Amino acid sequence: MLTTILEAAGQIASPVEESIRQAELRLNSLTKPPGSLGRLEALAVRLAGISARPQPEYTKRTVVVMAADHGVCCEGVSAFPQEVTLQMAHNFLGGGAGVNVLARQAGAEVKLVDIGMNGEIEHPLLVNRKIRRGTDNMAQGPAMSREDAGRTVLAGVQIAQEAVKSGTDIFVTGEMGIGNTTASAAVLCALEGLSAEAAVGRGTGIDDERLARKTVVVERALRVNRPDAADPLDVLAKVGGLEIAGLAGLILGAAALQTPVILDGFISGAAAMVATALAPEARAYLIASHVSGEQGHKLMLERLGLEPLLDLGLRLGEGTGGVLCLHLIEAVCRIMSEMATFESAGISGAAEA
Numbered sequence: 001m002l003t004t005i006l007e008a009a010g011q012i013a014s015p016v017e018e019s020i021r022q023a024e025l026r027l028n029s030l031t032k033p034p035g036s037l038g039r040l041e042a043l044a045v046r047l048a049g050i051s052a053r054p055q056p057e058y059t060k061r062t063v064v065v066m067a068a069d070h071g072v073c074c075e076g077v078s079a080f081p082q083e084v085t086l087q088m089a090h091n092f093l094g095g096g097a098g099v100n101v102l103a104r105q106a107g108a109e110v111k112l113v114d115i116g117m118n119g120e121i122e123h124p125l126l127v128n129r130k131i132r133r134g135t136d137n138m139a140q141g142p143a144m145s146r147e148d149a150g151r152t153v154l155a156g157v158q159i160a161q162e163a164v165k166s167g168t169d170i171f172v173t174g175e176m177g178i179g180n181t182t183a184s185a186a187v188l189c190a191l192e193g194l195s196a197e198a199a200v201g202r203g204t205g206i207d208d209e210r211l212a213r214k215t216v217v218v219e220r221a222l223r224v225n226r227p228d229a230a231d232p233l234d235v236l237a238k239v240g241g242l243e244i245a246g247l248a249g250l251i252l253g254a255a256a257l258q259t260p261v262i263l264d265g266f267i268s269g270a271a272a273m274v275a276t277a278l279a280p281e282a283r284a285y286l287i288a289s290h291v292s293g294e295q296g297h298k299l300m301l302e303r304l305g306l307e308p309l310l311d312l313g314l315r316l317g318e319g320t321g322g323v324l325c326l327h328l329i330e331a332v333c334r335i336m337s338e339m340a341t342f343e344s345a346g347i348s349g350a351a352e353a
């Protein structure tokens with residue numbers, strides 16, 4: 001299984017240097033003081049390299065929302081009951097969730113994937129890739145088998161491949177899963193050797209008492225399972241989640257097809273940690289949309305070496321922060337294609353020193 005995953009990862013090429021160089025030249029020819037568009041300029045250059053074009057355009061934007069359940073919920077780690085995962089899945093399909101609203105505004109399509117919910121939904125818009133009905137309680141043993149973790153990553157790779165074949169040229173990662181901030185914190189601790197205290201946050205809004213319990217649960221999960229930091233599939237299987245594994249695969253599949261991936265919040269970040277542990281080259285294809293309000297996300301992004309574009313205190317998940325950044329990406333693309341140059345507008349360049 002790992003061999004097949006690493007085969008997919010082995011196809012990830014570096015961003016295209018020539019497109020990067022052309023984008024830098026173009027930015028410096030536009031009617032503005034050099035560098036005056038700040039970090040948007042760095043974003044323009046990165047997108048050029050990823051998409052192998054100095055003036056990229058993204059016309060088919062897909063938010064992949066992976067939904068899954070977590071056995072660890074029975075430890076009382078969330079502010080909401082587990083059945084909210086399935087109830088929210090109905091909400092996504094009906095177009096009423098936060099991400100649906102923001103995706104409509106940003107011209108993106110929401111693709112809901114059942115990668116491992118406890119319950120069943122029959123709906124024409126639902127992509128059914130259920131690997132199993134939720135994970136087991138990681139505080140008592142592995143969340144899932146190594147085989148299930150591998151199959152889930154491969155399902156994510158395949159979803160990316162199918163979407164790109166149907167025209168998707170940019171992805172946003174999204175997820176829904178009550179309990180998944182516990183799994184994400186455990187993955188962060190396992191891969192980076194951090195204490196539970198540094199990684200655990202309030203998720204859906206737990207009080208101090210539950211936060212203390214959640215921290216103990218993550219500590220216990222790490223002690224009981226002893227995940228191997230050098231083996232990302234082992235980490236996923238022992239303390240991960242199905243949506244985390246699926247999104248890790250989506251990232252690898254997208255990167256192998258030179259397609260940018262906008263990361264949403266803490267859970268998407270955990271998937272990115274796994275993906276980059278499997279294939280460090282995938283990092284070049286990742287754009288961090290925002291730093292989430294979830295404690296631990298800032299540290300996670302630092303470890304990933306990614307600078308978030310926004311800091312709005314978002315902690316909804318679903319892909320909401322990622323979709324918001326599509327507006328910034330659209331802005332950058334328009335700057336690159338529509339802005340006049342010093343030459344075309346007849347404007348004098350900077351004075352000689």
Ligand SMILES: O=C(O)c1ccc[n+]([C@@H]2O[C@H](COP(=O)([O-])O)[C@@H](O)[C@H]2O)c1
Nearest residue numbers: 078177179180181203204265266292317
């Ligand atoms: O993306 C984030 O940073 C984020 C931070 C906190 C909560 N969430 C969402 O809330 C759910 C998980 O919270 P919890 O408390 O049940 O672990 C899950 O459905 C996530 O989409 C998401």
Ligand SMILES: Cc1cc2nc[nH]c2cc1C
Nearest residue numbers: 080084176204316317318
């Ligand atoms: C209502 C609700 C919506 C969500 N969306 C993502 N995670 C969520 C958690 C809850 C509880």
